[in-house]
Amino acid sequence: MSAPITLTIKWNGQEFILKDLHDTQTVKDVKQSITELTGVLPMRQKLLGLKSKKGKPAEDDTALSELKLKPNMKIMMMGTREETIATANEKPKDAPKVIDDFDVDDEEVLTENREEFLKKIERRIREYKIEEISAPRPGKKLLVLDIDYTLFDHRSVAETAVELMRPYLHEFLTSAYEHYDIVIWSATGMKWIQAKMQELGVSKNTNYKITFYVDSGAMITVHTPKYGVVEVKPLGVIWGKYEQYNSNNTIMFDDIRRNFLMNPQNGLKIRPFRQAHLNRDSDRELIRLSRYLRDIAALDDLSSLNHRNWEKYSLKRHHEDGPE
Ligand code: MG
Numbered sequence: 001m002s003a004p005i006t007l008t009i010k011w012n013g014q015e016f017i018l019k020d021l022h023d024t025q026t027v028k029d030v031k032q033s034i035t036e037l038t039g040v041l042p043m044r045q046k047l048l049g050l051k052s053k054k055g056k057p058a059e060d061d062t063a064l065s066e067l068k069l070k071p072n073m074k075i076m077m078m079g080t081r082e083e084t085i086a087t088a089n090e091k092p093k094d095a096p097k098v099i100d101d102f103d104v105d106d107e108e109v110l111t112e113n114r115e116e117f118l119k120k121i122e123r124r125i126r127e128y129k130i131e132e133i134s135a136p137r138p139g140k141k142l143l144v145l146d147i148d149y150t151l152f153d154h155r156s157v158a159e160t161a162v163e164l165m166r167p168y169l170h171e172f173l174t175s176a177y178e179h180y181d182i183v184i185w186s187a188t189g190m191k192w193i194q195a196k197m198q199e200l201g202v203s204k205n206t207n208y209k210i211t212f213y214v215d216s217g218a219m220i221t222v223h224t225p226k227y228g229v230v231e232v233k234p235l236g237v238i239w240g241k242y243e244q245y246n247s248n249n250t251i252m253f254d255d256i257r258r259n260f261l262m263n264p265q266n267g268l269k270i271r272p273f274r275q276a277h278l279n280r281d282s283d284r285e286l287i288r289l290s291r292y293l294r295d296i297a298a299l300d301d302l303s304s305l306n307h308r309n310w311e312k313y314s315l316k317r318h319h320e321d322g323p324e
Contacts, residue, residue, distance in 0.1 A: 005064060009034055009047075011077040023065035027058045040079040044159065048076040048195040076195060080157040117234070117262060120220040125240030128218045134209040136181050141297065142245040143180035144214075144235065146254040147196060148188070149272035156276045161199035163280075166273040170205060172286035177208035179297035181245075185214040185233055185252075187259075214238070222261060234262040248301045253289070268307035 005021040007030065016037045018030065027050070031042035042060075050058040051068050058067055148154040153164045176182060184202075186193050193213045197203040202210065219231045233254070239246050252260065253270045260267025271285050292310045296302055305313065 005069060006072050007069075008072060008074045009037070009077050010074055011038055011040070011079065021064060023063065025064050026060065027062050027064075028060040030064070031060070034077065039081045040077070045077055045079040048078065049191060050075055076192060078161065078199070080159060117220060117222050118236075121234050121236040121240065121262070124218050124220065124234070124237045128237060130212050130214065130241060132212045134211055136211055136242060136244055138244070140181045141179055141249040141251070141302065142183065142238070143176050143293065144183045144185050144238070144250065144252040146256070146259070147184060147186040147193065149255040149274060150253055150270050151273070152196060152200065153273050153276040155274065158276065161196065162201070164276045165200050166286055167280050167283050168286040169200065169202070170207065172290050173202065173205070174207040175290040176293050180293065181211040182208065183211050183214060183238065185218070187216050187219060187231065187233070190215040224261065227258065230258050230261070232261045233259045235266055236262060247303045251293070251302050251307070265303040268310055
């Protein structure tokens, strides 16, 4: 008899360890054990990254011996308990207010330890590997997008990822792609980024292409007098790797302003998309931002704009141009 198998299931920010599985057991048995630990019914579970040795997605009746498993493998699960689905489908009477993350002042740009941070960026430029999905296109600007709360509500519960997708995501990406190469940069791991982009139908979309994904490995920690140690997304890593992209032609959307600390002039703080069930019928942020991207696409220097005023910029322009 072969050695028992241990799997770690990541779900809802927690880890659940399944021990003493045997290779004669099936995916269905694993799901049953997960139900005991999490309360999520097998039919509601989606196990990401679980593949057969032939590379096909695992079916319920696939035996563990047929799967590509690594020792102590971590598997991400998407799924929701029945009672949570019931609650989520009822609209709460008093929607809690959106709590904004702390706002970092642009003035407070880390002059003190700047050298040290630049060294960290240099190291990332040397050591962080970018795997291009599609080649950068000459003459295009660069749009860098966060995922969680920017394109996707990662905290609400739903049966499918698509329910948590920010409305008009594909329309937005299609429109942006005309003038911008698109990069996704999330503070999570590459595996999760790939899984989410696949679930949302971004990775294989025929109307636009993503140039590459960047994960937490390209971030650096900086120390600010006001907020202590925080992790940020320094665009310098991309600029150092690609001559085509620079501070003049790059814009980055993120719901957390501190991610722009190393390049505040290039960041646009998007309103977070939370409580998808409440907001998915009314959220128009991506439509409006499509328009802004289109409006500024012809400018030689995006960093001379104050992206805090992006809404006014579009209004003014469209006013001058007359109605659309
Ligand atoms: Mg975010």
